[in-house]
Amino acid sequence: MNPNELKLKQVLADLFDMPAEKVGDDTSPDTVSKWDSVNHLSLVLAIENAFDVSLTEEQSVEILSYPLIKAVLQEHGIKF
């Protein structure tokens, strides 16, 4: 697996307290109970921390699923 994919899965796993293997395309606020509005803020900070990027306001709202986070990170030049 792509190292960035592993890293992103670990970020979500750490934050939402789930196994990294369970993180996939269906991972979103609909399937993860701990993904609420407060934790969404922590998620943005955790992603920025792990990938050393700064998300725009629009991007920070957009990242509402695992595939969408990947898409936003790709805009920052992170390869998946």
Place this chain on the structure above:
Amino acid sequence: MDTSPLQQALSRARAEKTLGAYTALANAARKAPAAGNIEELKIAVLRNLTVEPLLPAIEAEVALSGFRPEVYLGGFDSIAADVFSPESPFFQFQPGLVIVALWLEPLAPTLTQRHLSLKPADVEAAIDAVVGQVSTILQRIRAGCAAPIVINNFPSTSRPTLGVLDAQLRSGQTWSLLELNRRILQAAKALPDVFIADYYGIFAELGFRNAFDERYWHKGRAPMGQKALLPIAQVYGNFIRALKGKAKKCLILDCDNTLWGGIVGEDGLQGIEIGANHPGSCFRDFQNELLNLHDRGVILALCSKNNEADVMEVLTRHPEMVLRKDHLAGWRINWDEKATNIERLVEDLNIGMDSVVFVDDSEFEIDWIKTRLPAVRTLLVPRDLSKLRSILLEEGLFDSLSVTEEDRQRNRLYIAERQRKDIEASAGSFREYLLQLGLEAEIGSPGEMEIARVAQLTQKTNQFNLTTKRYSEGDIRRLVDDPRSDVFHLRLKDRVADLGLVAVAIVKYSEGLAEIDSLLMSCRALGRGAEDLLLAHLLNHALERKGARKVLGRYVPAAKNQQVKNFYPKQGFTLAGERPGSTEWAIELSARRSYPDWIRVTIPRSERESQ
């Protein structure tokens, strides 16, 4: 090897130091079984900002300090509801530590947003208003609970409106923030056990562009950026470690390429680099910081593969050296492997292995110590020598909450201990040796001069400590004032040095019964019979002044207090009960117990007169 999820998360957090690893550790710590042998630390967080992203990092710091975190999070901006009612869930939670996290803007929007609209008198009034609010919160908390409180001061988060002009003004934005923080410190100092988390300093270190996240301030009242979360949490961790006796106490140093540049055995006294010019200046700055630590009471020692004579020559004869022989509590300079040398040093100094920090420039030595002595914290000399000085301060490893006179004297005492060992070698029997030491003790009840040191001893003493109860200054003050309890302190000196205030006993009384709540002594006073004296004194006091007929003592095993396991039976107590996690011992009082005859005892006049 322990591979519980908590242990794994701890190792990962120590190795990675990332937000993710800290978050995972917080999750693991929350799930750790409550019945385990990990002590719980209850932290209440009262706040007027969104601290949720910070909270897991604080919980991780609690876990890294060896405790299981339990958190009460006050409602957003509902501090008043929590502190004004004694029945509030906050007070009912009975926290062991209170964190008050305040952001300035909601408290004083004009001060932050429209400073320019304020006349100097208005600025002062606005500062008064904020300080008034903060003082009230602190007083209300203190009225309802005795736990230490950590409140933050306010950081700078933007450039001043007036640009270069601002710094010229007596009541500009720059001035008013500094003045406000000075006044917050005053308000904190007015109450016992209130401490400042220096957000101003943390933001200055990180820069407000890194630390302050305007996006989430606007969207969710969460002002801390991702780069600020771990440094802020670490500050709270340093408070926890200082309060709970987990701070480091001893620094063991390699010599070549750690204290100076080059190898003394090869380059010679003249060839090593230390002094005003690079790279010698990096080592000189490092040594200056070592002296600062020494003055704070950190014990310094050397462990080096070298000829002892070569190192001693540098210490005594090199004109540019800052560190000298007299700053050192001990050394092991030989060609043996370093783990054994460190073990021997730690034994000589009578300290715990987990209170040791070791610095070396060799990755091999660092890895060796990590493997052989995992409790020791290791620091590698950085490749970039200009960063050498800062490795000593970065993590706040040695942070304490007071610097007492004893701290300043401590290293001198270890030097005296070396001299005492010489006397011991020349004396005959042990008692003869004790008589030769010319011991003098003073026993009293702590006054304002002693309270900080007494509290510090309860927080820091791990080995000769029967119950390992930790008390704050406020707790001690209450115990002194309460007629149902007594606090005794013991000062000790001998013909070589004044050891200072080294032992504490806390006794609680009820009908005919005295209970020894705490009995502890600094390790440096061991082996002189001061514990016999203190116990005899408190037994006599209980019998003659409190009318007690029976005294109870308890031994509560902790990580490092094995040496006092049989203290009570040796003192003539008999087993009165066993509970999980403690044994209880009792003695009937009938006659006065005599004091050890090798110590000259003084009891201050005030103590005697009230008898």
